[in-house]
Amino acid sequence: MISTIELYNERNKVLGYIDGSSVLDKKMKPIGKIDANAIRDKDGVALLNISADGKLSYDFDGPGSPGYVKEGKIFDKGDGLRYAYRPKTGEIIDEMGATRVVVRGDTSKIGDRELIGIASIFFNLFA
Incomplete structure (x- = not known):
């Protein structure tokens, strides 16, 4: 996986x-986990x-998908x-083009799963 990334x-x-x-x-306390197939x-x-x-779902057997992640x-x-x-x-922007997060550290290690993890945990994506 990746080493420590600052947000x-x-x-x-x-x-x-x-x-x-x-x-x-920000106090280094666990608030979530990025697994191979889920954000927890x-x-x-x-x-x-x-x-x-890249399709997203709320549970493995549930109908429909709230969205997807790609590139x-x-x-x-x-x-x-x-x-x-x-x-x-190193910026994560929203649909209006506004910067929501600046990622620092080894930004080359940020992939689709990390992006979904950040959006899900910090912004309650599709909550």
């Missing part, structure tokens, strides 16, 4: 960290499941852009 808001305040598969708050809260409850083709972009089920990751600047 900052648009005001340059620490939001939290990603350390391997663990998502930590601190209690291990799946917030979103991720299929191999560093999160889309809702109507193909509307929700969040996008800009690897050159």
